[in-house]
Amino acid sequence: MSASAPQATRPATPRTGSQAGSQDRPQVLRPDRKKNRLGYNLVGLVVFVFMAFPVYWLIISSLRPNHEIRSYDQTLWPSSITFDNFQRAVNQPNFGTAIQSSLIVCGVAVLGGMLLATIAAFAIGRFRFRGRKFFMIVLLTVQLLPPTAMLIPIYIQLNDLGGLNEYWGVIVIYLVSTLPFATWMIRGFVINIPPELEESAMVDGCSRMGAFWRVTFPLLAPGLAAAAIFSLITAWNEYLLAYVVLQDNDKYTLNVWLMNFTTSRGIDYGALMASSTLIAIPVVAFFLLVQKYMATGLTSGAVKG
Numbered sequence: 001m002s003a004s005a006p007q008a009t010r011p012a013t014p015r016t017g018s019q020a021g022s023q024d025r026p027q028v029l030r031p032d033r034k035k036n037r038l039g040y041n042l043v044g045l046v047v048f049v050f051m052a053f054p055v056y057w058l059i060i061s062s063l064r065p066n067h068e069i070r071s072y073d074q075t076l077w078p079s080s081i082t083f084d085n086f087q088r089a090v091n092q093p094n095f096g097t098a099i100q101s102s103l104i105v106c107g108v109a110v111l112g113g114m115l116l117a118t119i120a121a122f123a124i125g126r127f128r129f130r131g132r133k134f135f136m137i138v139l140l141t142v143q144l145l146p147p148t149a150m151l152i153p154i155y156i157q158l159n160d161l162g163g164l165n166e167y168w169g170v171i172v173i174y175l176v177s178t179l180p181f182a183t184w185m186i187r188g189f190v191i192n193i194p195p196e197l198e199e200s201a202m203v204d205g206c207s208r209m210g211a212f213w214r215v216t217f218p219l220l221a222p223g224l225a226a227a228a229i230f231s232l233i234t235a236w237n238e239y240l241l242a243y244v245v246l247q248d249n250d251k252y253t254l255n256v257w258l259m260n261f262t263t264s265r266g267i268d269y270g271a272l273m274a275s276s277t278l279i280a281i282p283v284v285a286f287f288l289l290v291q292k293y294m295a296t297g298l299t300s301g302a303v304k305g
Helices: 017-022 031-062 084-090 095-126 132-144 147-161 167-190 195-203 208-219 221-236 240-245 254-261 269-300
Strands: none
Touching (some): 221 269, 254 269
């Protein structure tokens, strides 16, 4: 019985260009996936409309005449557009001083908060010390406490320190209220930056702080942008604490200044809407400047990669 001869194996034929490129082509979605994506898009569109409609109504109301604002028959578009509301808002007393107060308070609070938050985040993210985890838990716990719940203790302490009716009193409140979240957010970026970059700079002659400011700090721009816009929105939109601490009309911030449109004769809704629109412009402009950094900051700093 003779042994069977080994079968010859066919050599693997090389794939043609069309076959090799077929794997790189995007796969066509199945009909059920198309329906799911369409449903998600519709849900997103509905959510967007619900969120954008108050902003749209604010702007449209600022362009309506007062008699149309008070009318019971409201339409999505005004029958006539007027800019008298903006003129009355700008001519309201203390408008310029309110802008100055808001810029001083919010600008100093945001810049000071970013500086302290960056240093604290670097210390937490780079160094190991006793009580480090407990300190991070305290940061989150403090963030859960609203500043309005501590209004009376804050008022008493500022009164003892002479901070009532002073800009620095409101600045300290805003800075402290936004510092924990900003520190936690920036920390996520610090731990994502390789320590070897700082070590290389220190080998070249930089000190520890010199390596931080020259190497690490420029890489924290996305995190700083995200934390800065959060701090600015929190400080810019705050009303109650500024109303309690600041007592002179010429020191009121813009949100407290809006009370001028509520008088014993009624509320000037047109000028109030126009003023609210003007107040929102600086925050929107700042957001547009840092939006690309903010989007990167909210995603990149969330996980360690």
